[in-house]
Amino acid sequence: xxxxxxxxxxxxxxxxxxxxxxxxxxxxxxxxxxxxxxxxxxxxxxxxxxxxxxxxxxxxxxxxxxxxxxxxxxxxxxxxxxxxxxxxxxxxxxxxxxxxxxxxxxxxxxxxxxxxxxxxxxxxx
Amino acid sequence: xxxxxxxxxxxxxxxxxxxxxxxxxxxxxxxxxxxxxxxxxxxxxxxxxxxxxxxxxxxxxxxxxxxxxxxxxxxxxxxxxxxxxxxxxxxxxxxxxxxxxxxxxxxxxxxxxxxxxxxxxxxxx
DNA sequence: AATGAAAGTAGTAATGATTACTACTTAAGG
DNA sequence: CCTTAAGTAGTAATCATTACTACTTTCATT
Ligand SMILES: [Mn+2]
Ligand SMILES: [Mn+2]
Ligand SMILES: [Zn+2]
Ligand SMILES: [Zn+2]
Numbered sequence: 001x002x003x004x005x006x007x008x009x010x011x012x013x014x015x016x017x018x019x020x021x022x023x024x025x026x027x028x029x030x031x032x033x034x035x036x037x038x039x040x041x042x043x044x045x046x047x048x049x050x051x052x053x054x055x056x057x058x059x060x061x062x063x064x065x066x067x068x069x070x071x072x073x074x075x076x077x078x079x080x081x082x083x084x085x086x087x088x089x090x091x092x093x094x095x096x097x098x099x100x101x102x103x104x105x106x107x108x109x110x111x112x113x114x115x116x117x118x119x120x121x122x123x124x125x
Numbered sequence: 126x127x128x129x130x131x132x133x134x135x136x137x138x139x140x141x142x143x144x145x146x147x148x149x150x151x152x153x154x155x156x157x158x159x160x161x162x163x164x165x166x167x168x169x170x171x172x173x174x175x176x177x178x179x180x181x182x183x184x185x186x187x188x189x190x191x192x193x194x195x196x197x198x199x200x201x202x203x204x205x206x207x208x209x210x211x212x213x214x215x216x217x218x219x220x221x222x223x224x225x226x227x228x229x230x231x232x233x234x235x236x237x238x239x240x241x242x243x244x245x246x247x248x249x250x
Numbered sequence: 251a252a253t254g255a256a257a258g259t260a261g262t263a264a265t266g267a268t269t270a271c272t273a274c275t276t277a278a279g280g
Numbered sequence: 281c282c283t284t285a286a287g288t289a290g291t292a293a294t295c296a297t298t299a300c301t302a303c304t305t306t307c308a309t310t
Contacts, residue, residue, distance in 0.1 A: 002257050002306055023297085038260045043297065045258095061237075063188015063267090064296065077231055092228045096221055103217045105245040106202055112186075112241040115225075117233040127277055127286050148268085163289045168268065170287095188296090189267065 001052070007045045009033050014046070014055050020066040020085045058085070061116065077115045081122035088115075126177070132170045134158050139171070139180050145191040145210045183210070186241065202240045206247035213240075 013029050027042045046067055050057035056068040061078055074087040093110045100108050138154050152167045171192055175182035181193040186203055191210065199212040218235045225233050
């Protein structure tokens, strides 16, 4: 992979984001540093970085994508109420794989499964 | 809700489908009975039927929708390998809600969560 | 340093599933 | 029968994402 200023800035933007930004949101941030960067370039590099396993590409319930740092100790939970992705330590889901595997023989990939429900904050309302 | 031949045929098509068809697939089947039906009509009625709780609208990992009979005793599992949705009796997931609730306080809605992984068939290959 | 091929980019066009719009048609209650 | 609200066919618009094209940059090799 050849070096490019564009990819470098895109990567650093993702690495310093803690709110699971969309490609468009990343584009807006990167634009401040490289004003004439193309949105297509942002998409291409985000996909390339995700492909290489350097960042994570996660799918929202509406089919759109969001991007994230690569931390394989965290799972994702989507709250229907506040429309936000929450990080959850994957240790919480450790038992689930074995439960399902024992019961029906299917192997759940917890890092690909986006859990859906109501987060703690939204419950207290 | 006023009666319409179109909606009637669309509903019966969904009710007699066991493979989680897309709107387009339903369109192709309905076309045989009502050749000049509009794809927009299929979409509109599928959404209306889902809204009314008569059928189920489920979201695939690529953001597209598929439609299903309404059986609230079954959950959905998407196999990454064979690209198919499998029905799983929801009793298998009963424990999961309480486990998660106890551990982190979040309430998972198992009927909205699409579990992802490798099905039994694909494991034996 | 000069060269050249492969990889990258900006700008724009295309895609594809879904929804919105519009003028016409139908269901169904009084 | 009328009336009118709901439904339809056909087509245009959306919107996130990807593809295309002509130009530019990186970087290994002379
Ligand atoms: Mn995260
Ligand atoms: Mn099903
Ligand atoms: Zn919430
Ligand atoms: Zn499978």
